[in-house]
Amino acid sequence: MATKLSGFPEFLPRERIVEQQVLDHLRRTFELHGFANIETRAVEPLDVLLRKGEIDKEVYAVKRLAAADTEPAELALHYDLTVPFARYVLENAGKLDFPFRRWQIQKVWRGERPQQGRFREFTQADIDIVARDVLPSHFDVEVARVMAEALAGLPIPTPTFQISNRKILEGFYLGLGVADPTAVMQVVDKLDKVPAEKIRVLLVEQGLEERQADSVLALAEIVTTDTSFVQRVEALGVEHEMLTEGLAELAQVIEGASGVDGVVVTADLRIARGLDYYTGTVFETRLAGWEHLGSICSGGRYDELAQDRKGTYPGVGISLGVSRLLVPLELSASRSVPSVVLVAVGDEESRADSDAVARRLRARGIATEVAPKAAKFGRQIQFAEKRGIPYVWFPPSSVKDIRSGDQVDADPDVWTPPTIDLTPNILTKTESLKETNS
């Protein structure tokens, strides 16, 4: 990977093929579920980004070079796809049909210090459902399910969805008699970095009684792969209307999102999401063996995604960090070009004959290129080999599988390669080792 500008990765063709296939799969899944696509401009007014953003998200300001030096920058590159989406919904509210399901895959930019899994330019894939005034909780189930299906089809380490609901935490804390549930949530949110012992001390320092602190930690320990978390919470003996509501919502999400092959779904009551705009369901996702990358896919329910004079627009969504998701992959494909066939050229005078064969193959959807030079056939086969092109066609009517050496007579209007050869294949680590050794 060429990374001459730190934090701005660029892929070689074989790497890009893997990324393309991942993006194609995501799009296919989102569209199968009826999500419409939009793109928003790369820039937003600077004040919009600063108003909504957290302080630690470093923004890139954008200014016409021709503008005067003293003129302050008014635009900046977006650092996520949620803020632009909220602005888009408000601007187009009169023309959109609600509930509005959208998927959006675009680059975003953050001036953070680059490290593994953290880039300055990276690709996000977001799905959100937004409604006017009311958004029933079955939409929380839907976004979780769609993202689980999207991840299930990818050649990545097993993803574990960690799902919680802020109503459970807040309701539980209120039921316990805690005065400031938000402050407690922010302390509990540090549980993956700070040991439970320390968290307990911090909670007591915040004015919690010992037994309250113990209950808070007991709640945070609950992780189940089914709806049994409900009984475990109830066993803690705390009661509050908001808690009951949160438990019912989370149970619905866990039930609805489970059962997708290759994806683990957990109710994990440690998850709180530090961001303050979530109001119910919250999601995080980690990859087995790659937990140090952090969550690759996060989101939740925000009851006030946007607001105008006509009312509020509640939403629920998940954002997948595609660039981070690619880190554990081998990022190699069986070939560096889309071509299934290289048509050989006997001599430059007969190049038109080779072009004609290529045209007939393409007419049937078979990606084909013609040799750049009428070199010796051995050289032309090497040319194909280097790129991983599986077949070489010798005009008029002979085609060779250069992996096996099998050569057969064939008609360019009829011959079809096996489906597996039609597009480049993603290599997994073992397969690519095999290729190197053979």
Place this chain on the structure above:
Amino acid sequence: MATKLSGFPEFLPRERIVEQQVLDHLRRTFELHGFANIETRAVEPLDVLLRKGEIDKEVYAVKRLAAADTEPAELALHYDLTVPFARYVLENAGKLDFPFRRWQIQKVWRGERPQQGRFREFTQADIDIVARDVLPSHFDVEVARVMAEALAGLPIPTPTFQISNRKILEGFYLGLGVADPTAVMQVVDKLDKVPAEKIRVLLVEQGLEERQADSVLALAEIVTTDTSFVQRVEALGVEHEMLTEGLAELAQVIEGASGVDGVVVTADLRIARGLDYYTGTVFETRLAGWEHLGSICSGGRYDELAQDRKGTYPGVGISLGVSRLLVPLELSASRSVPSVVLVAVGDEESRADSDAVARRLRARGIATEVAPKAAKFGRQIQFAEKRGIPYVWFPPSSVKDIRSGDQVDADPDVWTPPTIDLTPNILTKTESLKETNS
């Protein structure tokens, strides 16, 4: 179209579907011809852009907001895909296979004054072929042919390729005994804005004899849809080795790029392309009835796309302005969502049954959404109608084509809609009028 920020257009879902289908078609065509995809980062070092760029291309500088005010911007958004590609080729020369065919579709940014067909953020689709040291002229034919096939499949006004070769102009001028052919070319380049009479005066002012000026204008008048331009140039009685070479190259390109249905290919000797880095073939393309948009697709041969210690990298390429191409289109689709089917919900208790039907349809590639609310069936049908979803499924086993009203018994594991309904269809102006009236 929401254009709250002038020059930064954003599409509504039905408009975006048209753009998506245009982009999908371009990609399919490029990949059928064996072009590999790459993406480059959005930013380049400012000095690289300013070194290569023309003065009139306004650049957007990019700077971390956290950086000191006095710190000068070092990065800027790219204004085309050619400069980044040249940089990418040099950075990765050791890892790329040459000749290297690549397609690239990305946003670019220019701080120009917005007007019809001119945006500050827009999408370009580029194909280029680059080699090490030598790039035979059949690659000029190839890029023209591929782009002609790419445009042929789109629902746009008839495109006319205007192809010339700078060797013809330069060789002809040298053969005429003109001292500074480049200066003459720059005057001739104004022919589409300035009348021929005035151009003649300008040429004489530059020191040309009357008969030289007449010959220069006679050459610029030659436009043919076949290779007969060769005889017409020869009839002007000027001879030069470079002219002969240019004529042979252009004849090859015109022959190879012609014959694509729906695309007019012309040899047009008025075309010179003001930019100074082209060294042979040059392309422009105009849409019938939309000539005022300017060229939607331009490019040519540059014998020194890039250079390093190991040698030079000659290239030939064409850049298509996708955003400009979309201007003449209706930008409307038969529906605002990918969904083919809306599964109705009888009551909230049976939502799981509707989900199950949807899952079975999706498993066979049929995009499906489930009704948001267990409203009266009439309301649910209206919901589908508003989005243009053609079918409503009533669980367990009845499906209605809501356009015709036909309802049939069906099995979600077997029922398949006609192929034409599988994806949204682009509406042409007449069709969309029909829809409104019916």
